Amino acid sequence: MPSTKVSRMFRTLALLIVIIAALYLALCAALFVFQRALIYFPQPAALETPASLLTLTVDDAHIQVSVRPHAGPKALIYLGGNAEDVSRNLPAFSQAFPEHALYLMHYRGFGGSTGSPSEEALARDALTLFDKVYDSHPQVAIVGRSLGSGVAVRLASQRPASRLILITPYNSLEGLAAQRFRWFPVRWLLKDRFESWRYAAHITVPTLMIEAEHDEVIPRTSTERLYRHFAPGVATLKVIPGVGHNSISDSPDYLKLMGAGL
Incomplete structure (x- = not known):
């Protein structure tokens, strides 16, 4: 040639x-x-009235919290998924957990809350909400679903929660992103890592982990890896059969398991 x-x-x-x-x-x-x-996929709040909203002023943002007030020692803080309008849970939670005051936090940019969401911002907002709730209710259960499980486990490692419930939880967001974007250096690119495993070992309160049998978003291996980071005897892992990541709350076992965990 x-x-x-x-x-x-x-x-x-x-x-x-x-x-x-x-x-x-x-x-x-x-x-x-x-x-x-x-x-993050911000959603507007579908169910909001002045009586069902609490506004928290945190740093540079105003955080909206859907509430069901209830006198007594017990309260439940709910931290939802990355595309969830948490206010939609208020009717079902009110009926299922009548002895608990309910506080469902709308992340920054969600449901009328101002500011932009990030891991550190959500963590600070959750701490502020817990301290507000704990002033009136000495027994505060923390519930986190999907993305919110990472916020919840971190919060429970830093505050005296009475119970912790993690719904479709993951070991770390970094691990999930590395699986989805295999050809990219996720470790160097990702800002919000949500490393739940780092906090799990510091949890001492009874913890219930609820897994969807056919979770198409969070692999079972990720949930089970997180489970192994808890100290022996602290966490219990339950699987709801026949449901996926988004349909888990449609199962009649969903609220029953949550109630048992409270």
Whole structure:
């Protein structure tokens, strides 16, 4: 083959490699810049009246909390999923847990709350809500679903919760992202890691973990890996059969298990 053709072939190959590398770096940059838009999907509140809302002022934001007031020692704080309108749980929770005052937190950007969501912001907001609730209710159960399980386990490691319930929980968001975006250096790109395993070992209160048998979002291996980070005897893992990640709350066993965990 003439040397000019060889030279041309190598130049073309080098150009192709440069283009592919540039596209890959552009995709990495896009993931880094827009990652929180892939994690959080703010929802408006469907059920809100002045009587059912509490507003917390936290740092630079106003956090809306859907509430069902109830006198007595028991309260429940609920931290929902990444695309959940937590207010929709209020009727069912009110009926299922009549002895508990209910506090369902709308994350920043959700349900009328101001500000932008991030792992650290949600953690601070949850601490503020717990301290507010604990002033009136000495027995505070913390419930976290999906994304909220990461907020809940961190909160329970830092405050005197009476019970902890984790619904479709994960070991870490970093681990989930690494599985979904296998070809990208997620470890270096991710800002919000939600490393639940780091906090699990510090939990001493009775903990119930509820898993969906056919969870298509959070693999069973992730949930079971988190379970192994709890001290022996602290956590119990229950599986609801025949349901997926989003349909788990449709099962009649869902509220029954939660009630048993309280």
